[in-house]
Amino acid sequence: MKTIIEVKNLVKNYKSKRAVDGLSFDVMEGEILGLLGPNGSGKTTTMNCILALLKFDEGKIKIFGKEMAPDAYDIKSKIGVVFQDVAVFDELTVQGNIDYFCGLYIQDKNTRAEYVEDALKLVGLEENKTQYPKQLSGGLLRRLNIACGIAHKPKLIFLDEPTVAVDPQSRNNILEGIKKLRDDGATIIYTTHYMEEVEILCDRVIILDKGKIIASGTNDELKSLAKIEEKVTVEIPEMNPKQIGALEQIKNVSAVSYENGVLKLVYNRGKNNLADMIKYLDDNKIQYNKIFAERPTLNDVFLELTGKELRD
Amino acid sequence: MFWHSFKYAFSTLIKNRALMFWTLIFPFALALMFNLAFMRLHDYDVFEPFEVAVVNDAGYDKAEIFKEAFKALSEGDERLFNTQYVSKERASELLENEEIEGFVYIADDEPHIQVKKNGSNQTVLATAVEQIMQSSQIIEDIATQKLSESPMAYLNAEQIYQNAVATVAEAEPNVKDDSRVMNMVVIEFYTLIAMSCMQGAMLSSEMIDRALPKNSHRGKRIAVAPTRKSVVVASNLLASYSILLVGVLALIAFMRFVLGVEFGANLGLICAHAAAGSLAATMLGMFLSIALKTNSGAKNIIVIIITMVGCLFAGMFGGQKGWFDSMMPFINKISPVGLITDGYYALYYYEDLGRYWMNLGGLLIISAVFLILSIRGLRRQRYDSI
Numbered sequence: 064m065k066t067i068i069e070v071k072n073l074v075k076n077y078k079s080k081r082a083v084d085g086l087s088f089d090v091m092e093g094e095i096l097g098l099l100g101p102n103g104s105g106k107t108t109t110m111n112c113i114l115a116l117l118k119f120d121e122g123k124i125k126i127f128g129k130e131m132a133p134d135a136y137d138i139k140s141k142i143g144v145v146f147q148d149v150a151v152f153d154e155l156t157v158q159g160n161i162d163y164f165c166g167l168y169i170q171d172k173n174t175r176a177e178y179v180e181d182a183l184k185l186v187g188l189e190e191n192k193t194q195y196p197k198q199l200s201g202g203l204l205r206r207l208n209i210a211c212g213i214a215h216k217p218k219l220i221f222l223d224e225p226t227v228a229v230d231p232q233s234r235n236n237i238l239e240g241i242k243k244l245r246d247d248g249a250t251i252i253y254t255t256h257y258m259e260e261v262e263i264l265c266d267r268v269i270i271l272d273k274g275k276i277i278a279s280g281t282n283d284e285l286k287s288l289a290k291i292e293e294k295v296t297v298e299i300p301e302m303n304p305k306q307i308g309a310l311e312q313i314k315n316v317s318a319v320s321y322e323n324g325v326l327k328l329v330y331n332r333g334k335n336n337l338a339d340m341i342k343y344l345d346d347n348k349i350q351y352n353k354i355f356a357e358r359p360t361l362n363d364v365f366l367e368l369t370g371k372e373l374r375d
Numbered sequence: 376m377f378w379h380s381f382k383y384a385f386s387t388l389i390k391n392r393a394l395m396f397w398t399l400i401f402p403f404a405l406a407l408m409f410n411l412a413f414m415r416l417h418d419y420d421v422f423e424p425f426e427v428a429v430v431n432d433a434g435y436d437k438a439e440i441f442k443e444a445f446k447a448l449s450e451g452d453e454r455l456f457n458t459q460y461v462s463k464e465r466a467s468e469l470l471e472n473e474e475i476e477g478f479v480y481i482a483d484d485e486p487h488i489q490v491k492k493n494g495s496n497q498t499v500l501a502t503a504v505e506q507i508m509q510s511s512q513i514i515e516d517i518a519t520q521k522l523s524e525s526p527m528a529y530l531n532a533e534q535i536y537q538n539a540v541a542t543v544a545e546a547e548p549n550v551k552d553d554s555r556v557m558n559m560v561v562i563e564f565y566t567l568i569a570m571s572c573m574q575g576a577m578l579s580s581e582m583i584d585r586a587l588p589k590n591s592h593r594g595k596r597i598a599v600a601p602t603r604k605s606v607v608v609a610s611n612l613l614a615s616y617s618i619l620l621v622g623v624l625a626l627i628a629f630m631r632f633v634l635g636v637e638f639g640a641n642l643g644l645i646c647a648h649a650a651a652g653s654l655a656a657t658m659l660g661m662f663l664s665i666a667l668k669t670n671s672g673a674k675n676i677i678v679i680i681i682t683m684v685g686c687l688f689a690g691m692f693g694g695q696k697g698w699f700d701s702m703m704p705f706i707n708k709i710s711p712v713g714l715i716t717d718g719y720y721a722l723y724y725y726e727d728l729g730r731y732w733m734n735l736g737g738l739l740i741i742s743a744v745f746l747i748l749s750i751r752g753l754r755r756q757r758y759d760s761i
Binding site: 111115117118133136142144148149150154212 | 391597600601603
């Protein structure tokens with residue numbers, strides 16, 4: 064597999080604050096790489112450095128094997144970018160906006176017209192093409208933002224938090240569209256602080272915090288870093304401290320908490336954990352309602368590595 | 376690529392209602408308002424002479440020149456005064472009863488004026504008396520030095536009349552002499568054209584904001600495209616300049632053919648001046664967009680401040696252009712508003728085009744300065760922060 068992006072020892076300072084601290088990573092052809100991290104972790108700054116929008120203090124960036132520069136137009140022609148903020152013209156229709164931005168890459172009118180139609184289809188805005196951005200809902204506007212960034216069928220796509228503040232239907236549509244772009248052969252860099260999206264979409268994930276890579280790998284590789292094996296949540300109307308203390312003694316339990324009628328148990332390893340817990344509840348005649356069991360998430364990994372939640 | 380960018384820049388700008396209103400529609404509305412405000416001036420087809428009195432005593436008898444001059448101003452269809460020659464007591468009585476606007480009496484060989492209140496009529500009276508005094512001095516000098524056989528021939532009542540009317544025209548425009556009143560009125564309209572040109576800086580500022588990644592999200596998207604920044608900037612500038620120039624020329628046509636404002640006959644130079652004024656404003660807008668990292672609202676406020684201060688110095692808010700020209704002559708030489716206004720003024724009033732070319736040249740120099748400064752800013756390719 065070809066290396067599409069090579070970032071070596073990237074350092075970017077904003078005056079005295081170090082925003083990106085010695086970042087090095089590669090992006091391989093055809094993969095979706097997730098850049099995951101809380102707000103202010105350096106995801107967008109890294110992206111802007113790669114795109115030659117920002118000066119950086121140290122490091123080297125190569126895209127398609129060539130050094131990236133503001134006037135590297137041959138590289139830029141193969142890149143599509145969807146910025147976090149919606150960047151469209153209120154005075155143009157949906158179709159007009161896509162045509163304008165696509166026209167910065169594609170000069171031939173007929174080809175462009177085809178590409179615009181394809182982009183409309185991809186984001187599901189065919190029926191809205193004559194509408195103006197102000198007539199669109201937040202979710203549809205995000206979809207338009209994406210269409211404007213990818214209509215020219217780029218080989219490398221940067222998506223910076225494209226699903227911020229969108230409704231579930233639009234989010235699903237966007238995520239499906241991104242998968243389709245990958246299936247069509249695009250390489251994608253996806254920055255987000257939504258770990259669920261990364262888990263659904265990304266082949267590989269880089270977790271950033273304070274401008275540094277704190278972990279990277281596939282979802283499973285990252286989750287294996289977590290010390291916990293399983294989390295169980297049980298709705299229990301009433302429990303006393305003695306019962307909670309007794310639960311801590313059950314095999315493999317590493318932590319117990321009870322708050323607002325919800326009991327949470329964390330197991331660090333082992334099998335049949337759920338059965339043991341249910342047996343204890345039944346033996347002690349403790350009434351319970353719903354029970355949820357889940358595997359560790361990337362948030363748990365992040366929590367273990369940094370001591371804070373991803374969305375903090 | 377250039378025309379693709381131009382087409383959309385033009386189309387988005389023309390659909391921006393707020394910008395179009397303030398830069399294109401508002402000057403038309405203001406021109407109409409100016410016209411309504413100044414329409415009354417043309418209703419004063421005849422200057423109404425007003426009542427005054429002259430104290431007819433021994434002092435008056437001795438003041439030959441004054442007698443002749445005041446008589447000239449009190450006779451004929453185009454007289455300034457309806458004059459009664461009465462005793463001082465009677466004059467005081469008439470003034471007290473407001474039957475006259477004022478009276479003149481001679482004491483110590485000099486005319487003195489007595490008025491009850493201040494107003495344009497009193498100003499005309501005072502100016503006329505002062506002008507007579509100045510003429511008297513010239514005539515006396517000519518007589519003393521025996522430079523002429525008939526020194527009274529140097530008494531120019533017409534000149535006194537003109538100066539008195541002009542003085543009041545400066546303070547209050549409701550006077551007869553149309554040609555002099557037009558001095559003020561046309562300047563108001565010329566400053567309005569200058570204002571319209573200058574408001575165009577908002578258009579170019581907005582268009583450059585759109586093209587630069589540090590100023591807008593759309594600029595970021597354009598910056599990552601394989602399109603030269605210079606192409607997008609040039610096409611955006613051309614779009615804003617075209618719209619502005621068409622708007623300004625339409626405003627001039629509206630003023631000339633609908634409102635009847637005089638511009639002179641040289642159509643080519645009238646248009647050239649509009650083009651140069653619009654160019655200066657367009658370059659100013661580009662410079663502000665590049666130099667300032669503020670939102671477009673703040674930049675628009677700066678454009679409005681520059682424009683309105685320029686309009687003040689150029690004479691939009693009354694007859695102070697002459698005062699500023701004499702007290703602070705450099706202001707109107709470096710202000711685009713001053714250069715635009717004075718260019719039109721020169722085109723209309725002077726046969727010689729020297730003054731016009733100076734103004735046109737000034738506008739082109741200002742445009743070049745802003746362009747050079749802007750290019751320096753535009754050459755930056757990566758930013759420390761965006």
